[in-house]
Amino acid sequence: MKDFEYHSPATLEEACQLLKKYDGQAKVLAGGTDLIPGLYRREIVPEQVINIKGIPSLNFIANEESKGLVLGSLVTFNEIISSPIIEEHYPILKEVAEKIASHQVRNLATIGGNLCNAAPSADSAPILIALDSTVALIEPGGKERTLPLEKFFIGPGETALAPGEILIQVHIPLLKPRTGVSYLKQTSRQALEIAVVGVAALVRLEKKTEKCSLVRLVIGACASTPLRIPAAEKILVGKKIGSQDIEAAAKAASEAVKPITDVRASKLYRKEMVRVQCKRSLEEAISRAKSSPETGME
Amino acid sequence: MMKHRLNLRVNKQDFEVFVKPKTTLVDLLRDELGLTGTNKGCGTGECGACTVLMNGNAVNSCLVLAVEADGAEITTIEGLASEGRLDPLQQAFVDEGAIQCGFCTPGMILVAKDFLEKNPQLREEDYKTAISGNLCRCTGYVKIVKAIKKVAEGE
Ligand SMILES: Cc1cc2nc3c(=O)[nH]c(=O)nc-3n(C[C@H](O)[C@H](O)[C@H](O)COP(=O)(O)OP(=O)(O)OC[C@H]3O[C@@H](n4cnc5c(N)ncnc54)[C@H](O)[C@@H]3O)c2cc1C
Numbered sequence: 001m002k003d004f005e006y007h008s009p010a011t012l013e014e015a016c017q018l019l020k021k022y023d024g025q026a027k028v029l030a031g032g033t034d035l036i037p038g039l040y041r042r043e044i045v046p047e048q049v050i051n052i053k054g055i056p057s058l059n060f061i062a063n064e065e066s067k068g069l070v071l072g073s074l075v076t077f078n079e080i081i082s083s084p085i086i087e088e089h090y091p092i093l094k095e096v097a098e099k100i101a102s103h104q105v106r107n108l109a110t111i112g113g114n115l116c117n118a119a120p121s122a123d124s125a126p127i128l129i130a131l132d133s134t135v136a137l138i139e140p141g142g143k144e145r146t147l148p149l150e151k152f153f154i155g156p157g158e159t160a161l162a163p164g165e166i167l168i169q170v171h172i173p174l175l176k177p178r179t180g181v182s183y184l185k186q187t188s189r190q191a192l193e194i195a196v197v198g199v200a201a202l203v204r205l206e207k208k209t210e211k212c213s214l215v216r217l218v219i220g221a222c223a224s225t226p227l228r229i230p231a232a233e234k235i236l237v238g239k240k241i242g243s244q245d246i247e248a249a250a251k252a253a254s255e256a257v258k259p260i261t262d263v264r265a266s267k268l269y270r271k272e273m274v275r276v277q278c279k280r281s282l283e284e285a286i287s288r289a290k291s292s293p294e295t296g297m298e
Numbered sequence: 299m300m301k302h303r304l305n306l307r308v309n310k311q312d313f314e315v316f317v318k319p320k321t322t323l324v325d326l327l328r329d330e331l332g333l334t335g336t337n338k339g340c341g342t343g344e345c346g347a348c349t350v351l352m353n354g355n356a357v358n359s360c361l362v363l364a365v366e367a368d369g370a371e372i373t374t375i376e377g378l379a380s381e382g383r384l385d386p387l388q389q390a391f392v393d394e395g396a397i398q399c400g401f402c403t404p405g406m407i408l409v410a411k412d413f414l415e416k417n418p419q420l421r422e423e424d425y426k427t428a429i430s431g432n433l434c435r436c437t438g439y440v441k442i443v444k445a446i447k448k449v450a451e452g453e
């Protein structure tokens with residue numbers, strides 16, 4: 001590891017001042033589970049490292065009636081797993097967190113770090129996009145803005161964050177009635193693996209008719225960013241979905257993705273697995289929508 | 299590079315040390331404090347050999363900078379036995395023959411300690427999940443799982 005200077009601000013204001021002082025050249029440190037291996041392998045050689053973990057205002061889980069769920073960027077995956085609020089209202093987030101890394105890594109790894117690192121395979125991204133999440137960012141000058149998560153990813157390791165900007169919160173809207181969600185992660189072994197293909201699906205069905213009123217299908221690890229598949233969604237919306245529609249949507253998804261060949265899988269294999277996993281994920285989301293409660297905010 | 303002063307409590311003993319920012323917690327424990335029970339395999343979070351408890355949470359000490367541990371309470375394998383008695387997990391590993399060369403053992407025991415504390419109700423497959431971030435190069439997983447299960451079930 002190369003030497004660097006280390007700062008540990010206790011407040012968001014202090015962090016912003018430091019980021020301003022170093023004019024976008026400093027690296028933010030959260031859980032460190034992506035950054036420290038990067039430093040170790042000398043893939044990243046920052047002069048300044050700013051540890052934001054000492055900032056209490058970035059570490060909370062809140063369920064707000066109007067906004068839905070708000071997660072501070074420092075919430076770790078194990079905190080998601082053990083949160084009673086999440087277990088009750090957003091069990092899918094617990095399900096996804098359990099598919100990530102190992103117990104030790106989940107004690108460190110934060111949701112903000114997973115998104116800002118912007119690996120195409122990041123497991124929290126597809127499901128959060130399917131849930132229509134937004135992220136709140138703060139620039140070194142202290143100005144805040146929000147952005148749909150779908151617009152946050154630009155390429156591998158590249159996000160809409162301006163130099164020195166910090167991700168402070170993730171907002172997840174309330175889950176409406178008769179809505180089902182699913183995330184399937186395909187890996188070459190059962191644990192401690194990066195996704196070969198990740199598929200998140202959200203399906204909403206109309207009352208009585210059970211016609212599909214909304215679908216979001218998002219695929220991870222098969223393009224330079226997590227990818228939403230409008231072509232597949234279009235096939236399903238407005239229909240009482242049958243197995244042929246699911247097949248057609250899965251095929252459309254398989255045609256829309258642009259995977260690469262790497263150590264984990266070939267391009268062709270990934271395309272075929274997108275078809276298979278989309279089918280399974282849509283089926284799971286539909287069956288969950290059918291059994292989801294009728295009551296709740298419309 | 300300027301060294302930082304940090305105060306931390308390791309195995310119930312207070313330490314004041316001076317470290318460079320790039321020093322990882324595992325290197326501090328092994329090279330400065332001489333606590334070589336914590337092992338370093340990969341250095342990048344994959345093998346679990348460096349697992350310690352930091353403020354009660356099992357973490358890979360190769361993924362934590364020593365400076366991040368300022369004010370923290372750390373438990374390594376050396377600190378697990380109390381008053382000359384092994385921790386129940388340590389005893390179970392011995393009794394079940396879950397140790398071969400022993401390189402992975404401290405990490406296995408410490409992750410199991412935290413996992414069992416956080417997950418009181420366990421299904422059969424959870425015992426494997428608990429150690430999914432720990433590699434055993436001697437591949438003695440069956441006995442390791444058996445030892446952890448024994449403690450979880452209070453035998
Ligand atoms: C063994 C191992 C297994 C893993 N398995 C998985 C897996 O199964 N699935 C998966 O998705 N990932 C996995 N990861 C990757 C990693 O654990 C996650 O991406 C994690 O969520 C990163 O969060 P962090 O807090 O550790 O980020 P850090 O390493 O602290 O930061 C990551 C990047 O984001 C930036 N950053 C962090 N927080 C902010 C913020 N609030 N604002 C602006 N920038 C910020 C940092 O500057 C850095 O560039 C694994 C990693 C390891 C070591």
Ligand code: FES
Pocket residue numbers: 337338339340341342343344345346347348349358359360361
């Ligand atoms: S040395 Fe830390 S996980 Fe391998």
Ligand code: FES
Pocket residue numbers: 396397398399400401402403433434435436437438
């Ligand atoms: S006992 Fe040798 S590495 Fe596990």
